[in-house]
Amino acid sequence: MLGVARGYGYEQVDPPLAEFADELSARLKAGGLRDAVRFVDPVSQRTLAIRPDLTAQVGRIAATRMGHHPRPVRLSYAGPVLKLSASELDPLRSMRQIGCELIGLDTVAAATEVVQVAIEALQAAGVTGLSVDFTLPDLVDTLAADAPDLELLRERLDAKDAGGVAALDSRYLPLIEAAGPFDTAMARLRAIDSGALSSRLDGLAKIAAAIAGQAALTLDPTERHGFEYQSWLGFSLFASGVRGEIGRGGSYTIIHGDGREEAAVGFSLYADPILDAGLGDSERRRLFLPFGTPSGLGARLREEGWATVSALEEDDT
Template identity: 30%
Template sequence: MNGNWLLPDYLADILPAQARQIEDLRRKLLDLFRTFGFETVSPPMLEYIESLLTGAGKDLSLKTFKLVDQLSGRTLGLRADMTPQITRIDAHLLNRPGVTRLCYCGPVLHARPAGLVASREQLQIGAEVYGHAGIEADLEIIRLAIESLKLAGVSNGQLVLCHDGLVQAIINSDPAAQARADEIVALLRDKDLPGIASLRDDGMGGPSVSEPVVAALELLPRLYGGAEVLERAASLSVFKGVSAALESLKTLVTKLAGEKISLDLADVGAYGYHSGVTFSIYASDWHDALVRGGRYDNVGAAFGRARAATGFSMDLIRLARSFGQAEPAAAILAPSSGADDQALTQLVAQLRADGEIVVQLLPGESVAHDEFIFDRELARDGQQWVVRPVNTTAKPNSNSNS
């Protein structure tokens, strides 16, 4: 059997109706970002692997397709996340003093799917603020993320806040915990309490973690809920840096009053990458976060300029699934034009310039569009071409596979 039409696992074509929805949303979101003062950049799909993975951790490396550049012989990567590229642009190309706001939208590819229902190709859109270390930048980014989901029609978003500085403060207090940092972060993400308890034993996993650190780590997965979580977390302030992290979260909860907010102090990002407030936005009927973001200060140091930075990203293809079936657009059907029928050609051009959809049939063409419903047509009225309504009770020959 010829399988030339088959695609690799976890990849799919996007057909006209959904493609239109995705493109409409892309334009609206980039316009929204612009109203906040963000400038759009567009980095290349391919870069040297060292640049793509700078400061990004092991997770991103496993997701990145790698290949050899036939021109230089060096290893290239197909981007799996655009944030390192935006950081490179800010640090090395723009190199502006003060605050820089950048946004982007483009495809990313994953060598491995993130889950059973995840695609290996995403259309990633996001925004980043560089050059401001204060909570005000985190607040701006979170508000923009919330507005983005509302614009996309997701009005029931649940904002979940965390602070990676809190987790780092606990881990950094014990050399044994530092040696097992990646393992600890994975256990916290999974809220694996037995696994956290096993850190007391050296066994095959590495050196034994001290009792105070394990006890603190065991508390984190239980610190989930409303603002009262911050009071319950106060006992962790014995670790240097925890008080400042809790104060930042308290400020955000106060400033974002009116939004649906919860705290999950075990919802950590990548250890050594995120450095402060992190957040996710969930919604009903979705199994995973629609938006993820947070602070990642000093990642730009590898590009020659350490900068405070915070941002978020989301997948437009995944988000567009919430729209349901797209309704066909109203359009005008025009007959084929003869070489000498300038009047018809001019009218079609004028209607299109006015924003109308005009499908002009080619000789012998039958109507075969799922995206349009022809409620008007061009027809002769004496010596003139006019637009007139047609019967819309039935959509003509709408089977696009015919």
């Protein structure tokens, strides 16, 4: 998977497992350290956080050590994460993440590249029957910015509570009905759009066109669960034969130390369900070298990609 990312120019970074919570939580505009395990550092007496997700750490690296680099910056990563709590849909608290972040842009072109890299990385791991479920995380905020009960409206749309939405404002009922296969959902959204969504719907259509035929596409425009820090675009990844969600991504905003905001887009893949399905484990090419095998032969075999296991005694087998 990381090999695919390298092919697109993403350089791997390796953030620490825990960081000072106040510094890490300040790097994403929203939701950066939600569900993090926190504890007090006995040396500094400051609160440390074990990362529940690697995105905020990559954002910190891009904003500090790589703040002077020309944009966009392309970074990849792999490592364990730990969440404070689990859910029925996501029962694992500890998992391994692999992902990419493109920092400096959240344009349609940038988002298209990121979705394409995610799909190719999964295909390289042997994952088939891919499905991409798109969402527009800030859709409700855009359409209902002046609504007096905005938070309640969000909650009822999240719950797909048609009666509750109708009681607040029936104009938003079509958003619930818009969820489904991508083309059908887009047609329903365009039918109710007065122009406020035209640019983002056009952008989403371009992303979908770029990956057409590589995955089944669906759209749930009001889905926000797990997309707390995403902005105009979010997506989840699923595959046949693999249980549950295998990745997610979208656009978001990084906050620099001086308060400056920077757009970004990226994705995280979850290695555990992929490995549990018997995928992603590359073929192991190993050779046993009998005792006394010339070192030059072993070196040549390793250059050819073999892992060599040398006998250390004459009767080793």
